[in-house]
Amino acid sequence: MIRNRLIVVxxxxxxxxxxxxxxxxxxxxxxxxxxxxxxxxxxxxxxxxANPGMLxxxxxxxxxxxxxxxxxxxxxxxxxxxxxxxxGAAMRYPQIDKADGGLINLEGRIQQCREQRQxxxxxxxxxxxxxxxxxxxxxxxxxxxxxxxxxxxxxxHFEQGRDLYYKRVGQMNLACAHCHQDNWGKKLGxxxxxxxxxxxxPIYRLEWQTMGSLHRRFRSCLSGVRAxxxxxxxxxxxxxxxxxxxxxxxxxxxxxxxxx
Amino acid sequence: xxxxxxxPQNARRGDSIExxxxxxxxxxxxxxxxxxxxxxxxxxxNKLACRYNGAEVFRAEMGSGISANPYLSFxxxxxxxxxLRFDWVDDAGVTGSERTSIIVAG
Numbered sequence: 001m002i003r004n005r006l007i008v009v010x011x012x013x014x015x016x017x018x019x020x021x022x023x024x025x026x027x028x029x030x031x032x033x034x035x036x037x038x039x040x041x042x043x044x045x046x047x048x049x050a051n052p053g054m055l056x057x058x059x060x061x062x063x064x065x066x067x068x069x070x071x072x073x074x075x076x077x078x079x080x081x082x083x084x085x086x087x088g089a090a091m092r093y094p095q096i097d098k099a100d101g102g103l104i105n106l107e108g109r110i111q112q113c114r115e116q117r118q119x120x121x122x123x124x125x126x127x128x129x130x131x132x133x134x135x136x137x138x139x140x141x142x143x144x145x146x147x148x149x150x151x152x153x154x155x156x157h158f159e160q161g162r163d164l165y166y167k168r169v170g171q172m173n174l175a176c177a178h179c180h181q182d183n184w185g186k187k188l189g190x191x192x193x194x195x196x197x198x199x200x201x202p203i204y205r206l207e208w209q210t211m212g213s214l215h216r217r218f219r220s221c222l223s224g225v226r227a228x229x230x231x232x233x234x235x236x237x238x239x240x241x242x243x244x245x246x247x248x249x250x251x252x253x254x255x256x257x258x259x260x
Numbered sequence: 261x262x263x264x265x266x267x268p269q270n271a272r273r274g275d276s277i278e279x280x281x282x283x284x285x286x287x288x289x290x291x292x293x294x295x296x297x298x299x300x301x302x303x304x305x306n307k308l309a310c311r312y313n314g315a316e317v318f319r320a321e322m323g324s325g326i327s328a329n330p331y332l333s334f335x336x337x338x339x340x341x342x343x344l345r346f347d348w349v350d351d352a353g354v355t356g357s358e359r360t361s362i363i364v365a366g
Binding site: 049050052054055056058059062204209210 | 262263264266280282283284286287327328329331
């Protein structure tokens with residue numbers, strides 16, 4: 001009898017824990033991943049010349065000026081000086097696209113511009129050119145926190161992103177939250193678990209020896225917990241990106257980041 | 261191959277000045293295989309030289325041990341105003357070069 005009652009109590013507790021987990025919360029205090037990386041990586045990111053991500057930014061700056069597609073028009077042809085026109089642009093993504101009502105991130109917007117305005121072939125999601133343009137544009141918003149909307153049409157995406165964040169996946173049966181919400185600051189092998197914010201992306205990751213998008217990072221994490229990986233740009237990843245942008249609160253963008 | 265070069269624009273004669281070079285390159289070691297198990301051939305920037313008004317002042321010979329997107333830093337003595345030229349070549353024979361000018365006073 002007592003044992004049964006205990007099981008009921010435990011069951012109720014697990015349900016309430018499950019319900020609790022569905023509420024969107026931010027880590028307190030908010031810390032950028034750069035605070036967990038160690039002094040060498042921090043120095044590398046902060047050195048504007050030595051930061052290897054700047055090679056992609058250099059490429060992106062060149063691509064910005066390069067006419068492309070059937071219209072033979074460059075990004076600069078419409079938008080002019082990126083330092084002015086793109087300042088603060090990245091902080092508003094992901095956002096609802098006014099044209100089709102779907103959620104779109106910065107990479108998606110660049111693709112859309114290419115296809116509709118330049119009449120050019122789309123770039124592969126993880127291509128050097130798209131990483132270059134994304135990091136170049138993101139960098140113009142450095143120091144600014146995300147300024148996204150999670151209301152109206154975005155609400156549904158936000159909630160789905162949040163649910164994915166708390167959903168156990170893969171053979172390891174872990175959710176994002178188990179590491180990055182509940183156990184940040186603790187050790188996973190030699191590494192300190194970060195809060196898992198998207199503010200430095202695209203990043204130069206030393207393990208990859210190259211630049212990578214936030215969605216590549218999602219795939220890495222999912223591979224780590226032995227879950228199914230989705231292609232970059234998948235709707236589920238866009239929802240998660242929106243949730244992460246909300247979750248990072250007032251943490252400023254710091255692209256291109258460097259991480260181990 | 262994107263590259264970035266950092267050279268002080270102005271220097272005084274006799275000054276020791278820092279030159280920094282970063283080149284985007286995979287620096288494929290030759291020890292890796294692709295998803296099908298086929299060996300990926302070694303391809304690294306094996307030689308990089310810096311010429312100051314035509315005279316070689318620095319040369320690096322690199323191998324598999326250098327990370328992707330190599331970053332080099334070295335010092336030269338500022339002598340005369342003129343041009344610094346950087347040339348490099350990888351195992352596939354792809355070459356790259358950059359040039360920049362420097363003004364030396366005194």
